[in-house]
Amino acid sequence: MTYLEASRRQAEKLRGQEHLRILALETSCDETAAAVIEDGRRILSNIVFSQIDLHELYGGVVPEIASRAHMEACDRVVDEALEKAGMTLAEMDALAVTCGPGLVGALLTGVNCMKGLAFAAGKPLVAVNHIEGHVSANFLTHPELEPPFLCLVVSGGHSHLVEAADYGEYRLIGQTVDDAAGEAFDKAARVLGLPYPGGPRIDQLAEEGNPHYLQLPHPKLEGRYDVSFSGVKTAFLNAVHGMEQRGETLPRADLAASFRFAVCDQLTEKTERLLRDRIADGQRPVLALAGGVSANRELRRRMTEMCGRLGVKLYMPRIDLCTDNGAMIGAAACYQLRKGKVAGLELNALPALRFV
Numbered sequence: 630m631t632y633l634e635a636s637r638r639q640a641e642k643l644r645g646q647e648h649l650r651i652l653a654l655e656t657s658c659d660e661t662a663a664a665v666i667e668d669g670r671r672i673l674s675n676i677v678f679s680q681i682d683l684h685e686l687y688g689g690v691v692p693e694i695a696s697r698a699h700m701e702a703c704d705r706v707v708d709e710a711l712e713k714a715g716m717t718l719a720e721m722d723a724l725a726v727t728c729g730p731g732l733v734g735a736l737l738t739g740v741n742c743m744k745g746l747a748f749a750a751g752k753p754l755v756a757v758n759h760i761e762g763h764v765s766a767n768f769l770t771h772p773e774l775e776p777p778f779l780c781l782v783v784s785g786g787h788s789h790l791v792e793a794a795d796y797g798e799y800r801l802i803g804q805t806v807d808d809a810a811g812e813a814f815d816k817a818a819r820v821l822g823l824p825y826p827g828g829p830r831i832d833q834l835a836e837e838g839n840p841h842y843l844q845l846p847h848p849k850l851e852g853r854y855d856v857s858f859s860g861v862k863t864a865f866l867n868a869v870h871g872m873e874q875r876g877e878t879l880p881r882a883d884l885a886a887s888f889r890f891a892v893c894d895q896l897t898e899k900t901e902r903l904l905r906d907r908i909a910d911g912q913r914p915v916l917a918l919a920g921g922v923s924a925n926r927e928l929r930r931r932m933t934e935m936c937g938r939l940g941v942k943l944y945m946p947r948i949d950l951c952t953d954n955g956a957m958i959g960a961a962a963c964y965q966l967r968k969g970k971v972a973g974l975e976l977n978a979l980p981a982l983r984f985v
């Protein structure tokens with residue numbers, strides 16, 4: 630019997646089992662993260678080893694450095710996750726790993742680590758889409774949340790409005806026509822001379838600034854639920870460069886606040902439009918946020934205010950589960966395992982893996 634056949638049999642048996650414990654590993658970008666998750670909802674351990682120090686010097690993630698750092702940290706982080714959970718590898722029902730999207734070398738490190746471990750331990754392996762992981766961070770924070778729900782996914786590479794019709798089933802509703810929200814935050818931060826990663830630093834600085842200091846463009850787009858950040862970014866860069874050329878001191882807090890306002894305004898407006906359309910259609914929509922940018926304070930405030938006004942229930946991941954972690958991968962994996970979806974040893978890294 631091949632490894633995959635054996636895994637499928639085990640997954641079949643696990644379907645009827647009351648509790649499922651999964652050891653998950655995430656290495657798609659610059660965090661080596663492992664977690665032990667029970668039933669897709671409870672965190673038994675969640676270890677995140679951030680590589681920020683290694684990349685800060687270069688102002689962004691250096692893929693080669695990321696892969697090497699993952700290679701050095703994988704074993705240690707996995708051991709620590711098991712130890713913190715007070716469990717052994719033998720006690721795990723399955724293993725899970727992010728297979729994409731992300732940096733190819735970084736993903737490969739994690740995929741190979743978990744393939745080896747799963748084969749040696751004779752455990753099924755579940756391959757998880759990183760973005761589905763971000764959405765699933767909500768299951769860990771809100772045990773009562775179940776599909777269907779609408780979800781705004783805003784990360785370093787994604788800005789999508791989707792409908793989670795069922796576990797692992799997503800329909801695209803709207804998306805960015807150019808840059809992702811996180812990417813735009815990182816670029817704006819760089820222009821203000823803030824260190825990598827820029828999003829959280831802009832967010833922090835913006836708390837003391839005037840959001841109406843700089844008027845940034847509000848794009849008109851064809852897609853009813855689409856967003857665009859490239860025009861906002863260019864206008865921001867031009868304004869900052871202009872000030873620098875005139876020798877003016879940059880009002881950095883006001884600039885950060887204005888940029889954050891422009892991004893959050895667009896995201897909130899399009900999400901509100903979608904919710905209003907659904908309500909007008911006689912539905913009672915529920916909204917979740919996901920991805921690194923969902924940690925943004927202004928976005929959380931604006932969404933809370935807007936959903937409160939519309940009477941829509943809003944779910945947001947706990948702040949530490951918004952950015953990359955292993956727990957969210959374990960949560961997503963649980964629902965795949967329940968459906969019998971397991972990976973074979975031919976599993977590869979899929980850097981451009983799509984979400985919807």
Ligand code: KG4
Binds near residue numbers: 658759810812832925
């Ligand atoms: O979801 P994530 O951790 O990784 C990807 O899958 O891309 O998102 C990282 C992105 C970065 O662009 C980072 O600057 C941004 O999320 N981010 C934030 C905040 N925290 C993280 N952006 C704005 N405000 C924040 N508080």
Ligand code: ZN
Binds near residue numbers: 784
């Ligand atoms: Zn991510």
